[in-house]
Amino acid sequence: MSTERERDDERRSNRTGTFGDYGGQYVPEALMPALQELEDAYERYVLENEDGFMDEFRERMRDFGGRPTPLQRADRLSERYDREIYLKREDLVHGGAHKLNNALGQVLLAKYMGKERIIAETGAGQHGTATAMAAAHLDMPCEIYMGRTDVNRQRPNVYRMRMNGAEVNPVEAGSGTLKEAINETMRDWATTVERTHYVIGSVVGPHPFPQMVRDFQAVIGDEIRDQIQEKAGRLPDSVVACAGGGSNTMGTFHAFVPDCANPRFADGSSGDGPREQVDLYAVEAGGSSLEIDESEGVAPNSATLSTGTDGVLHGAMTKLLQSTDGQIMESHSVSAGLDYAGVGPELSHLVETGRVTPASVDDEDALNGFHRLSRLEGIIPALESSHALGYLEKHTDELGDLVVVNVSGRGDKDLETVLEETEKRDLEAAPDVEVFDQ
Amino acid sequence: MSEYDSDIEAAIREDHPALITYITAGDPSLEDTKAYVEALDRGGSDLIELGLPFSEPIAEGQTIQAAINRALAAGTTPEGFFELVDDLETEAPLLVMTYYNMILQYGVSEAPRASDSDAASPRNEPDVRPFVERAAEAGLSGIIVPDLPAEEAEPLRAACDDHGLDLVFIIAPTTEGERLETIMSHVSGFAYVQARLGTTGARANVSGATHDSLARLSEYDVPKAVGFGVSEGDHAAEIIEAGADGVIVGSALVEIIADADTPEAAVDRLEAKARELKRGARRGADSITVDPEDTPEPEQP
Numbered sequence: 001m002s003t004e005r006e007r008d009d010e011r012r013s014n015r016t017g018t019f020g021d022y023g024g025q026y027v028p029e030a031l032m033p034a035l036q037e038l039e040d041a042y043e044r045y046v047l048e049n050e051d052g053f054m055d056e057f058r059e060r061m062r063d064f065g066g067r068p069t070p071l072q073r074a075d076r077l078s079e080r081y082d083r084e085i086y087l088k089r090e091d092l093v094h095g096g097a098h099k100l101n102n103a104l105g106q107v108l109l110a111k112y113m114g115k116e117r118i119i120a121e122t123g124a125g126q127h128g129t130a131t132a133m134a135a136a137h138l139d140m141p142c143e144i145y146m147g148r149t150d151v152n153r154q155r156p157n158v159y160r161m162r163m164n165g166a167e168v169n170p171v172e173a174g175s176g177t178l179k180e181a182i183n184e185t186m187r188d189w190a191t192t193v194e195r196t197h198y199v200i201g202s203v204v205g206p207h208p209f210p211q212m213v214r215d216f217q218a219v220i221g222d223e224i225r226d227q228i229q230e231k232a233g234r235l236p237d238s239v240v241a242c243a244g245g246g247s248n249t250m251g252t253f254h255a256f257v258p259d260c261a262n263p264r265f266a267d268g269s270s271g272d273g274p275r276e277q278v279d280l281y282a283v284e285a286g287g288s289s290l291e292i293d294e295s296e297g298v299a300p301n302s303a304t305l306s307t308g309t310d311g312v313l314h315g316a317m318t319k320l321l322q323s324t325d326g327q328i329m330e331s332h333s334v335s336a337g338l339d340y341a342g343v344g345p346e347l348s349h350l351v352e353t354g355r356v357t358p359a360s361v362d363d364e365d366a367l368n369g370f371h372r373l374s375r376l377e378g379i380i381p382a383l384e385s386s387h388a389l390g391y392l393e394k395h396t397d398e399l400g401d402l403v404v405v406n407v408s409g410r411g412d413k414d415l416e417t418v419l420e421e422t423e424k425r426d427l428e429a430a431p432d433v434e435v436f437d438q
Numbered sequence: 439m440s441e442y443d444s445d446i447e448a449a450i451r452e453d454h455p456a457l458i459t460y461i462t463a464g465d466p467s468l469e470d471t472k473a474y475v476e477a478l479d480r481g482g483s484d485l486i487e488l489g490l491p492f493s494e495p496i497a498e499g500q501t502i503q504a505a506i507n508r509a510l511a512a513g514t515t516p517e518g519f520f521e522l523v524d525d526l527e528t529e530a531p532l533l534v535m536t537y538y539n540m541i542l543q544y545g546v547s548e549a550p551r552a553s554d555s556d557a558a559s560p561r562n563e564p565d566v567r568p569f570v571e572r573a574a575e576a577g578l579s580g581i582i583v584p585d586l587p588a589e590e591a592e593p594l595r596a597a598c599d600d601h602g603l604d605l606v607f608i609i610a611p612t613t614e615g616e617r618l619e620t621i622m623s624h625v626s627g628f629a630y631v632q633a634r635l636g637t638t639g640a641r642a643n644v645s646g647a648t649h650d651s652l653a654r655l656s657e658y659d660v661p662k663a664v665g666f667g668v669s670e671g672d673h674a675a676e677i678i679e680a681g682a683d684g685v686i687v688g689s690a691l692v693e694i695i696a697d698a699d700t701p702e703a704a705v706d707r708l709e710a711k712a713r714e715l716k717r718g719a720r721r722g723a724d725s726i727t728v729d730p731e732d733t734p735e736p737e738q739p
Binding site for chain 2: 027186191192312315
């Protein structure tokens, strides 16, 4: 398949772990040998399929994970927007989100590497849940770090992790969200690095994580590419995905990055002839406002790609929400899974070079997107994914005639938040939630 | 005049065995920090590391994390930090210990701002030079960056070389073989030997990893100082006896600051603690050259 070939070419040219000016390995020295060991294992097992690693991974993703997921034509949305709208149903992956693609890949890799223990951070709890499931499935002890605020707002996922036998450690520091959970997991890893693998949950962190997580998630875009050509006979005009750290985003976009009129991205050597242009939209959480309060160190949003500036956080040079002094801001989103002040370095690079269009949708439009999909299509999306659907509503005219939206996860975990936030607002797409308790 | 190019190396070699102390600048205020640094200097510190607080200190344990939070809550800024260093007159050379993002952002004038969602944000240009220039101007002798491994350090090294500052690298218990050789070839000032895996924080004993690391480093002719977990004079003695040229103590001093009822009490206790640690280090050096039977009883803190 051409995308596989292109991916191999890119791997050969990208061995230093940077994407343009972004990426790298900014971590304490104690972790560097572990990163080198991981890089070596990633190259052998993931890139070269040593010992049939990738064959086992794909088989487990099929039988345990439920892949491939459907690409579904959304009939009523297509009618509403007067164009062809397709939904990539990552909400149907085992566990209810795309996160398992990466979690299972990394836990299996840790097993091949002979590691004895798995640790992970989680924001919304989707990655923690996926890691706990993968660890139970592959019989590995597992500890999850989760910010106290997120523990309180994502209870169902805390229960699921514990059901799967994982230990959940609430992190009290700071605002008790994903940023603090990552800090604490890195501290654990620096202490236990010789026998522990840290399953980073997004395309963030030091090399090789951004590349490796993207490769595990790239199955999303690979499937879309085949499915859309089969169903619509051509590539889409636009692909829309939400972006927090960016793992579903990069997973969805990766296969389409070369589909670009700009020769910088289109790889003429692939023998496919001229490229059709596929526009890529990364939709971030606009929260309640895009303005930041420097004096309080608070950003009422998580719109890193649209409003962030370059800096180093959690092991990589990337775009960040930070003060002029370089202190990291407390981000905000109605969706815990997007609530992060950083973003993947490759996504920063693709935005900087113009290949990916950054966009943001505020809390209200995301909630409307949630209700609209629930009522029009019978699919309750995660609040994260609802941002992509909010963008579709607001900017449908810019997206062309054939649009694919990635529904990165299902919304069961968000029901309480949605009810609470809906009650506070007058939302056009929402049902009357006051009658729910009667 | 010293025979060494580096103030830091001179301090360790000439005051052997060396005591290196760390506190977080701005905890609880920059004014208090000035008094605390002077107390550590009087107590016999040969080098003093000042932490410039960063909001995500991934290499720190809870003690220093809490100090950093207090310093940030008190409004500590890089410029305030440099003004403090401008004002300090200590016998011990001063180093700054901070995270890479703080160095990159210094002097970047462009504030993050909301932009039209259809356009990428304007590019700021992070650069290490303004920070290094200001550090040299303020009279700092070196920089330690816990999240900057040798692989990513070239821009900062070049800037430090141009301004006569040492860039101190950390050697972890996991640093071996080729990596160790590479890092040791870059060392300037001293090698910061991390006593154990994990984060900073006072501990009750000296780890076996310390002895292993010092053994691995014995063939390299650079000063070696051990930190991460050192809190008492007896630890200092044991570490120097194991072959280190200096001990680095941070969390134990930060705890004194956190626990003291008044800044004056903290000043007295910091000075006394520095003396205890320096005495311990000397005891370790003495026991290398005397019969172990003659070793004096350890002093009570």
